[in-house]
Amino acid sequence: MVLENLGSSLKDTIQKAIRYAVLDKNQINEIVKDIQRALISADVDIKLVFELTNRIKKKLLEEDVPKGLSKREYLVKLLYTELANLLGDEGHKIKIEKKPFKIMLIGLYGSGKTTTCSKLAKFFTKRGYKVCMAGTDTWRPAAQEQIEQLGKAIKVDTFIDKTAKKPVDVIKKHKKAIEKYDVIIIDTAGRNALDKQLEKELKEVDKEIKSNERILVLSGDIGQNAKIQAENFHKAVGVTGVILTKMDTTAKGGGALSACAITKTPVKFIGVGEKSEALEEFEPKRFVSRMLGMGDMETLLEKVKEATEGDEKKLEELGRKMLNGKFSLLDLNEQLKAMNKMGPLSGIMNLIPGIGGMKIPKDALNMQEGELKKFNYIMNSMTLEELEEPDVLTKTRIERIAKGSGTSVAEVRELIKKYRQMKKVMKTMSGGNLKRMMKKMGIKNMKQFENMM
Secondary structure (H helix, E strand, O other): OOOHHHHHHHHHHHHHHHHOOOOOHHHHHHHHHHHHHHHHHOOOOHHHHHHHHHHHHHHHHHOOOOOOOOHHHHHHHHHHHHHHHHOOOOOOOOOOOOOOEEEEEEOOOOOOHHHHHHHHHHHHHOOOOOEEEEEOOOOOOOHHHHHHHHHHHHOOEEEOOOOOOOHHHHHHHHHHHHOOOOEEEEEOOOOOOOOHHHHHHHHHHHHHHOOOEEEEEEEHHHHHHHHHHHHHHHHHHOOOEEEEEOOOOOOOHHHHHHHHHHOOOOEEEEEOOOOOOOEEEOOHHHHHHHHOOOOOHHHHHHHHHHHOOOOHHHHHHHHHHHOOOOOOHHHHHHHHHHHHHHOOHHHHHOOOOOHHHOOOOHHHOOOOHHHHHHHHHHHHOOOHHHHHOHHHOOHHHHHHHHHHHOOOHHHHHHHHHHHHHHHHHHHHHOHHHHHHHHHHOOOOOHHHHHHHO
């Protein structure tokens, strides 16, 4: 999960507030300090932290609590609102208003520009646009080969020129061809720092292509240095937005997010993994809701629709199995295939209201693609009885399955362990348990949850 440590700390703070019978001045001061520590540890700008928490404290101490909410629920609402406002409130999406629509990606070495270029291409392709990529990095060895390979992997046309001396030459060579596409994504060269030469190159490419968006790609782990980069690139070419990469692997992503807030540079996407699908439109309200353990049903439904390709029957069946604690290995196999399309199970769990606040063992949720394939081989070596009733798996049967699937006994037992863990998690999610968890978070029903947000 993005900013997992921050989310965990804030959820602990909310739980602490819920345990208090009454929130008096001393307890409010203590909770505000907890929020400050959590935000500062995630590298959020200190000035912003104190401005945000002072507003929360003042409203809790001086304002009347809205009708229908307790003071504890009002605290959650204030924290949610302030964090969402800090990060951009409604968000800033890229709107394809005319064709061809040209997006130029800029940034320094190591920010993940080229990979992000392919992720962005995949994003727009899935939405029905005819997309191409142009590789203008004539500095980094094999940069154009990389963009070409990425294009083949996602079935998107690429335009490069390995003989070009200057980045703008690539655009000049292919200009007529690329303008036949709906969306053109231009990958540019980087440097260790923004120097005069890079600034000149970017201006030349931008002048030739006449880009509609100039998106700065920033690595989430650079923290508050994002502020300097955003300011410098904006002065050079007029940045229209930011894509933050590596947000799933850093605890310091709050620095990059708050730096963008300070410079008023809207975050348009965040990178949440290595796969071509691991790019999400940044919507502050959804992001904060997920981080606080309140879920994000809209994103969950979008992911389910993509995984089932809009098939209503598949949608209904997947939903039933996700919220049913009684399922076999046959069901698990189908479920894992769908989950693999939707992303890591740990990320999916955080989208469900109430689940994000649970202490679920990571072993039960984290499964790599290679592990899924191995489990598939094991399940293919089982009989129908064993798949439908995993409890019949004896030592002798496990040894037979291991031999037949070319795996070890330990790997077969690992599958059985994962199955039981996931069954327990799903059972916890089902029916009344989900309602009880929401109640623990101070949410009595979905209508009240919507009012709080």
